[in-house]
Amino acid sequence: MPLIDLANPTRFLRLVERLLPWLAGAVTLVIAIGIYQAFFVAPDDYQQGATVKIMFIHVPSAWLSMFGWAVMSIAALGTLVWRHPLADVTAKVAAPIGAAFTFICLATGSLWGRPMWGTYWVWDARLTSVLVLFLMYLGVILVWRTVEDPSRAARAAAILTLVGAINLPIIKFSVDWWNTLHQPASVFRISGPSIHPALLFPLAIMAIGFVLLYVTLLLAAIRTEILRRRLRILQLMQAESATSSRS
């Protein structure tokens, strides 16, 4: 099947139907292996003890929170340049999924911070940037929820997403800069440049598992959203035929 056929929602749906069970199985398997590796194989960190196990979900979800915005930005380009409905749908469902992983990153980071820093929240550069990213995800979701007409909402959300994509590196840079200005010397540095190789392997497995999970959720949500749009069109047609038959 040529790749261009995937741009047809019906063919895309058929492919997703076939893929989803396999993907779901792969996700379960890989994450199960990852958790086994994390809890039973990986050694404790000599400095952080067992709390380093939080890293295996914290770091992959942090990666996914950024990856999610990248997916939304590509979809936004698809919306604005090619006006493809599948791009609209992808951008719409990617927002809550990305926000969920960003939330996981924040929550686990906070739970990791309590034993390590002695407080649930530190205005650390990374945590702060992720918090801003979370706010921006919520803004995009809000745009989608405010507007009734899907294609109008898609273009507005696309512009906001792209402006965010330009702004996010600037925000990251300024937060880093702000942080070095206010950095208290005693703060413990999470995941410095050197991670022990024995920790790296389970981390890689968990990262693969999380990416698979993201893709599975995204595809399943796209499938739902396509159905929702069909339903919307059918309901409009129904209303139309009802009014025309009455008159």
Added chain:
Amino acid sequence: MRALAALIARDMRFALRVGGGALVALLFFLTVVTLTPFALGPDLALLARIGPAILWLGALLSSLLALDRLLSVDHDDGSLDLILMAETPLELALAAKAIAHWLTTGLPLVVAAPVLGLFLNLDFSASAAVLLTLLAGTPALTFIGLIGAALTVALRRGGLLLSVLVLPLTIPVLIFGVAASNAAIVGPMPFGAPFTILCALTLISFVVGPFAAAAAIKSGLE
């Protein structure tokens, strides 16, 4: 060029007219600054230390408050459609509107900041630093806000949505504005570095703002 000048003159006239809203932002700024000592206590040393931050936050919120009027009035009475149909590129017309908006709401905030600095026990050099950073930074707030204003016009929902969308985007401006002001007062870093970055942010917003706003309006009016 003449069309743009006419647009700026027109917008400024409207803003300064009765009900134009240019003074509301200024009054809001004054009120916010008056409120902070009630929240923090009248400790003059503390106020002097965080004064630049209060002034910057106040200016940020005040300029946000006025943004709602930037495009919605023109959208309501249909002149936005005329601007859209005119030969002048929409990007330039929007930039002109933003300039007019800054001249009537941003500039008064900048001028008022040193006066309000007196309430916050800022000495002369601190006030001068805040004045300079606000002068360089508030245009960026207006041009970033232009994107939000265009989006909310396109979405036909105003007010709070605009603030929520715009505020996260203004974080870099706030960081470098306050940092440059503080650098001039307490150090340790030189004033130049953060101030230059602040100017760079403003220049970036001059480019990104009108283009994104024009795209938003075109997409919304189809």
Added chain:
Amino acid sequence: MSLGPHAAFIVAAYAVAALVVTVLVAWIVADYRIQKQRLANLEAHGITRRSTRPER
């Protein structure tokens, strides 16, 4: 395997992640079922998409 003195935090972190993912999965699955059900209802009433409607 011992989780050391901070076991509660580790378990809580994994629990939060599991909860969020479960809610996400449940939401997507439930939403899919609802949309599918409504579509089936409409089609039962003879309203179909133009592309799938048989030639008259």
